[in-house]
Amino acid sequence: RADEPVAVIGIGCRFPGAPDPDSYWRLLRDGRDAVGEAPADRHGDSGGRPGGFLEHVYDFDARFFGISARETERMDPQQRLLLEVAWQTFEDAGIAPSSLAGTDTGVFVGISGHDYADLQMPHPDVVDMYSATGNAQSVAAGRLSYFFDLTGPSLALDTACSSSLTAVHTALRSLRDGECSVALAGGVNLMLTPGLSQALDRGGMLGPGGRCRTFDDGADGYVRGEGAGLVCLKPLSAALADGDRVHAVLTGSALGHGGRANGLTAPRGTAQRAVMTGALERAGVEPGQIDYVEAHGTGTALGDPVEWEALAGVYGRGRPADAPCPVGSVKTGIGHLEAAAGIAGLIKAVLVVRQREVPPLLHLTTPNRHLDWTGSGLTVPTTRRALPAEGTLRAGVSSFGFGGTNAHVIVESAPEPPAPAAGSGAPDGTVHALSLSAHTETALATLAGRYRTHLAAHPGVPLAALCHSANAGRSQLSHRAVLTAATRDELDSALEALIRREPAVDVARGGPADGTAPTVAFLFGGQGTQYPGMGRDLYDAHPVF
Known part of the structure; x- marks a missing residue:
């Protein structure tokens, strides 16, 4: 070394x-x-x-x-x-x-x-x-x-x-x-x-x-x-x-x-x-x-x-x-x-x-x-x-x-990064989840604004990579939001709604809870199979799943 x-x-x-x-x-x-x-x-x-x-x-x-x-x-x-x-x-x-x-x-x-x-x-x-x-x-x-x-x-x-x-x-x-x-x-x-x-x-x-x-x-x-x-x-x-x-x-x-x-x-x-x-x-x-x-x-x-x-x-x-x-x-x-x-x-x-x-x-x-x-x-x-x-x-x-x-x-x-394996990316139309967290609601809105700026400045960044970095590479703080989007425009709109604190179907918010709750790893609905191939996209895109 x-x-x-x-x-x-x-x-x-x-x-x-x-x-x-x-x-x-x-x-x-x-x-x-x-x-x-x-x-x-x-x-x-x-x-x-x-x-x-x-x-x-x-x-x-x-x-x-x-x-x-x-x-x-x-x-x-x-x-x-x-x-x-x-x-x-x-x-x-x-x-x-x-x-x-x-x-x-x-x-x-x-x-x-x-x-x-x-x-x-x-x-x-x-x-x-x-x-x-x-x-x-x-x-x-x-x-x-x-x-x-x-x-x-x-x-x-x-x-x-x-x-x-x-x-x-x-x-x-x-x-x-x-x-x-x-x-x-x-x-x-x-x-x-x-x-x-x-x-x-x-x-x-x-x-x-x-x-x-x-x-x-x-x-x-x-x-x-x-x-x-x-x-x-x-x-x-x-x-x-x-x-x-x-x-x-x-x-x-x-x-x-x-x-x-x-x-x-x-x-x-x-x-x-x-x-x-x-x-x-x-x-x-x-x-x-x-x-x-x-x-x-x-x-x-x-x-x-x-x-x-x-x-x-x-x-x-x-x-x-x-x-x-x-x-x-x-x-x-x-x-x-x-x-x-x-x-x-x-x-x-x-x-x-x-x-x-x-x-x-x-x-x-x-x-x-x-x-x-x-x-x-x-x-x-x-x-x-x-x-x-x-x-x-x-x-x-x-x-x-x-x-x-x-x-x-x-x-x-930097050396050229290795090419992704064929078929390893998320399929077209995949809905991505972006998890954001901050110490206060105001800081959460500020963070959402920074992500909007980043999206505009880096149009070539894949949504899957952006969401993975945010979800896996940041500490989870007390004020949180999860945004879902299939396109950059949808994500931008969701971020804007979070900044304005407006209700939106693709934005879920949460704050500090009383007491200590366990960390959620997976959440299953308990309804069994709803339609053929329901978990196929998760199986293809997420090795842990």
């Missing part, structure tokens, strides 16, 4: 302007800038600095996660956000979170900021035990393991801006060493006080223009951003055996440090090249086989030339003049997410190889005069660029920490 590829089977994220992976891809593809002014709910004066902010970071459904109001008040919103995104990630993977209880699933979280602790600790009258657990970075990972009842490794990692990609690298090692069978990996970053921004600004790291102008001649520093992202990982052989949807495959990774450079926070090109070549060697691929590189790309006067030279020395070498390697950086659109920057870049790379398209890099108007643009073997697309429609695609992802820790990961497009 030492070099087995690892499948990305689930993605969850909350990034500026993008509350989920689908909206993240739309933001990237459309070339939208999500950097803006600080929301009104932030503590202290932001000094007018723009940033890549999330909305409503203090909102949290504490009852859903079984956390008291008092504990929630002391709990870092970074921990709250991780719980929400973890749930989203497991559901995207088609895994009912409750089914993971007691498994050796590992948790690997990159986290560096501690703004919420800085807000609490100067006030002894409000500090209590929950302040300790609510702000300990170790608990950012431990709380996920506790809530989902996961018994595998549980680590919080801080390597500054490379924290979340370091977490992914560590998860890959743990999976390949057999410490865990499934892993949840990524990172989080929130900006809740102005203190760190002031320190970074006085250190000359933040750009006066409030944008990351990566590889531009006007690059003068980065703009801070916040968010959270997680991926659910499983060895590829296990993912294929389990019938999981595979977004992409991680084939190699490497981690290293710059050693004694020109300064503690100064980048070192030789160290960057070392992790790139190390990841390529572990993946068993040549630099020329890489179709896209997601650069660290902060847009600093010193960092950009050093990274460009390192990229050219690895990925640009030997490239034909008419086929340079495309390079981009998501920081130009959402800001530098610091501890969550690496996972934002990794998820982007996964989407690039899955969608077979490179999104545009923003804010590049005048190419940096200190970069070799003609002989580097690299190119920076400022408009959408299609990648080959067939064959395996590969991408490299870099993330560098200002403490010197560098990480690089190789991403590969």
Whole structure:
């Protein structure tokens, strides 16, 4: 298992302007800038600095996660956000979170900021035990393991801006060493006080223009951003055996440090090249086989030339003049997410190889005069660029920490799923049942709305697959509805009725019952045979039946 590829089977994220992976891809593809002014709910004066902010970071459904109001008040919103995104990630993977209880699933979280602790600790009258657990970075990972009842490794990692990609690298090692069978990996970053921004600004790291102008001649520093992202990982052989949807495959990774450079926070090109070549060697691929590189790309006067030279020395070498390697950086659109920057870049790379398209890099108007643009073997697309429609695609992802820790990961497009066996699909005219559940009636209606949006955005998804994922891959919560439909239009109408809370013959609703009722596995009418072949469709379409 030492070099087995690892499948990305689930993605969850909350990034500026993008509350989920689908909206993240739309933001990237459309070339939208999500950097803006600080929301009104932030503590202290932001000094007018723009940033890549999330909305409503203090909102949290504490009852859903079984956390008291008092504990929630002391709990870092970074921990709250991780719980929400973890749930989203497991559901995207088609895994009912409750089914993971007691498994050796590992948790690997990159986290560096501690703004919420800085807000609490100067006030002894409000500090209590929950302040300790609510702000300990170790608990950012431990709380996920506790809530989902996961018994595998549980680590919080801080390597500054490379924290979340370091977490992914560590998860890959743990999976390949057999410490865990499934892993949840990524990172989080929130900006809740102005203190760190002031320190970074006085250190000359933040750009006066409030944008990351990566590889531009006007690059003068980065703009801070916040968010959270997680991926659910499983060895590829296990993912294929389990019938999981595979977004992409991680084939190699490497981690290293710059050693004694020109300064503690100064980048070192030789160290960057070392992790790139190390990841390529572990993946068993040549630099020329890489179709896209997601650069660290902060847009600093010193960092950009050093990274460009390192990229050219690895990925640009030997490239034909008419086929340079495309390079981009998501920081130009959402800001530098610091501890969550690496996972934002990794998820982007996964989407690039899955969608077979490179999104545009923003804010590049005048190419940096200190970069070799003609002989580097690299190119920076400022408009959408299609990648080959067939064959395996590969991408490299870099993330560098200002403490010197560098990480690089190789991403590969997913293998073709096996063709379904002849006659294994549901026959034409089959009525499908879609089971939905949520913690409240309002949340149930919201979930139905998300399914309507998903249906409209993915017209090619078979109803049988959609219903199976919902029925088998989500935990059953207290407010439930079952919708029946033979066509997409019928399902859309049923979802609309559920949203409007209107009666409909194809929508059955249910809420919490008094007492504890057993779970229903099968329900038989007790009337015996009603017509010849009554159970034939169930027999043909459902092996369990």
